Amino acid sequence: MKIITLDEIKEILPDLDLIPAIEAGFVAYSAGQAVVPPVGELLLEEGEVHIKYGYIRQDDYYVIKIASGFYDNPNFGLPSSNGLMLLFSQKTGQLVSILLDEGYLTDLRTAVAGAIAAKYLAPQSVKCIGIVGSGIQARQQLMMLRQVVDCRKVLAWSLDKDHLELYRDDMIAQGFQVQIAPDTGSMMARCDLIVTCTPAATPLLAAADLRPGIHITAVGSDTPHKQEVEAAILGDADLIVADSIAQCLVRGEIFQALRANQIDLEDISELGQIIAGNVPGRTSDQQITIADLTGVAVQDIGITVAVYEAAMKKRQSKI
Amino acid sequence: MKIITLDEIKEILPDLDLIPAIEAGFVAYSAGQAVVPPVGELLLEEGEVHIKYGYIRQDDYYVIKIASGFYDNPNFGLPSSNGLMLLFSQKTGQLVSILLDEGYLTDLRTAVAGAIAAKYLAPQSVKCIGIVGSGIQARQQLMMLRQVVDCRKVLAWSLDKDHLELYRDDMIAQGFQVQIAPDTGSMMARCDLIVTCTPAATPLLAAADLRPGIHITAVGSDTPHKQEVEAAILGDADLIVADSIAQCLVRGEIFQALRANQIDLEDISELGQIIAGNVPGRTSDQQITIADLTGVAVQDIGITVAVYEAAMKKRQSKI
Incomplete structure (x- = not known):
């Protein structure tokens, strides 16, 4: 199981074209090839948490994304958004990777959809x-x-x-x-x-x-x-x-x-x-x-898989 | 953010009395002090994934648990059950700890409920x-x-x-x-x-x-x-x-x-x-x-918090 930190994610992103990955997600979604159950929601006194999850049929992975907004966080010197992405094997359920993106990839995949x-x-x-x-x-x-x-x-x-x-x-x-x-x-x-x-x-x-x-x-x-x-x-x-x-x-x-x-x-x-x-x-x-x-959720799936695969390739190239 | 592996969890458990932690969870639940939204479910060709999550009011944390069952896994030499527990701060939404328990704590918290x-x-x-x-x-x-x-x-x-x-x-x-x-x-x-x-x-x-x-x-x-x-x-x-x-x-x-x-x-x-x-x-x-x-889910919350706190105490004692 690979843990990918925000620093590593930011190092990878400049060389990564996310548009094809997320376009493929939208195409699969519109073709009925994506399984994306209703978003899970947890409401707390100080914030809210959303759990988006799903997979594209015939793909290797499924993804669970946790994203939170805690609106008083700036008062504690913390960003209001936070979160992580979890990548699992569609064949065995094994945890493949944790992307500790702190909500960054959620912002980014939203912007990629805008570009598309x-x-x-x-x-x-x-x-x-x-x-x-x-x-x-x-x-x-x-x-x-x-x-x-x-x-x-x-x-x-x-x-x-x-x-x-x-x-x-x-x-x-x-x-x-x-x-x-x-x-x-x-x-x-x-x-x-x-x-x-x-x-x-x-x-x-x-x-x-x-x-x-x-x-x-x-x-x-x-x-x-x-x-x-x-x-x-x-x-x-x-x-x-x-x-x-x-x-x-x-x-x-x-x-x-x-x-x-x-x-x-x-x-x-x-x-x-x-x-x-x-x-x-x-x-x-x-x-x-x-x-x-x-x-x-197909945007989350697309960006998670793309970042994971690019990170593994980059790690390999450093060996 | 602390990552706690299954090995570390198994090292901690013999000295940890889980009954009070999970009893407190049941009491909070029956008193209406627990927030546990409907379970998220992802059905795949080879298995199923459940996402249980929630928190106890006035507590420090909220917990998201992912547990999977992939029934052909023994054919690949893998256990059919798998999963992890995520512990977050109720005040800021920050990820506090990832318990890579591989489904072990789900089995255990079920057994603790039986003992209770x-x-x-x-x-x-x-x-x-x-x-x-x-x-x-x-x-x-x-x-x-x-x-x-x-x-x-x-x-x-x-x-x-x-x-x-x-x-x-x-x-x-x-x-x-x-x-x-x-x-x-x-x-x-x-x-x-x-x-x-x-x-x-x-x-x-x-x-x-x-x-x-x-x-x-x-x-x-x-x-x-x-x-x-x-x-x-x-x-x-x-x-x-x-x-x-x-x-x-x-x-x-x-x-x-x-x-x-x-x-x-x-x-x-x-x-x-x-x-x-x-x-x-x-x-x-x-x-x-x-x-x-x-x-x-209060069982998951109880066991996650108890294991996390015991792990931190044990790590401290080793310094």
Whole structure:
């Protein structure tokens, strides 16, 4: 049994292309080849814990991921997110590896899904990226977009202005040309690829600001209560894509738009169908597209297996 | 974060009295102080995985246990059971310890529950112990009974006669006087403390053989389909005890007896109530008592915390 620490994971990641691994997970999921039981949840006084687990049929492994959020942790000098990934043999149940990623791979696999959505749904030539939010996911999403989009011009907006300035400075240091948007309306006027990554419970993007050629990836809403995008935006979209249709029926932006009668179930495609080529992605630069990402265990499976295999290869090469 | 291997666990266990730790868990559970969400389950082609998790309010930790059964494993020279225990801080969500117990502590905490049931429910003077089954649990239950019962005379019976002879020899080597019973009827005629630990789907103990003064602990049935004890035995019992009433309503011997209209819900007491002294246990040597143990996450919590704390103490003492 191999224990892989966060330091080792971070050493491996720069050379690892996670997009194919997680694309394969989405394809398997949409093809009905993934077994992902309902998420386990433990609510505590100071935080919450989610257990996501499952496997892809005919694969070698199954994965159990534990991810926690303890929101007072920053008061103790600790990150609020934490967690680990466990990799087991599908044939014998033996524990193959423990990835002590401290929640890092959960942030990363979410950003990889955003990059995949952009790869298939953003206009061919992105002129400006819009980022709504200023936290870890706002950083990770933008960094990961470099793998699929040439554009380095960014307009950023966040409710938290101090965090937003820090975000701008950090992302400039990473080679982006970042400006702060006065509001999301002006962002929607200038950006054609917008990623929302906030815990908002009332919409931050308004349908009135929508214009042809925009793609929006909504990452923040993963509960029945959160909502970043006005439901009418989904109503106006030419293509609505869920990471998991089953999950988006009960949480996230699609859930809100269905409830508001802005869309119908048959309007929704699944990301894995588009990756597989069974459903067309964006077909013109004038289309409005939206991807609603609520997070699926196949992402955890894909990233865990990819990191484990890369770590073993790297260890071998050092012998 | 501390990793504790099976070797270290086995080194600690002889000096560790697990009964108080697991009794405290049952008491907390029956007092409504334990948070134990539904068990997570992952079914694979070659096996199954269960995720049990929870915590006791006001405690320092929460525990996630992963236990698997892969039934072809012996063909590859591997044990069919496997697993690990994860201990986290209830305050911060940080991973405190990984107990790589390979399923060993699950077997053990089940046996400790059997000893606790015997402590409160067996007649004061046990003349002969009956063991139904010849597997790991048949061994662990008998070994653990030494802590609560003086009797070393054993009658053993199992469907698998080869395993049964091996069992007899192994348990004689552990200091018991073991004879093989020709059938469970003769066991019930001579034994006053009987533990059933088989995966039987049709009852092995018959109500016709029941006599005053017997205590039965049924350990094997943990699904809606398994049944070791004829439902009428519960109907004839003076005291019926569940480790978890909620769980015994949907699986195990109590579920079968309720379904057969042999007992009513109000006939059932909970082990934690008896340990706490809120409900009397056995009050005379003539009573017939039965405990139905389906396994509760508080046992996992109790054993994980106890083993972790003992391991840390032992490591300290070695410095």
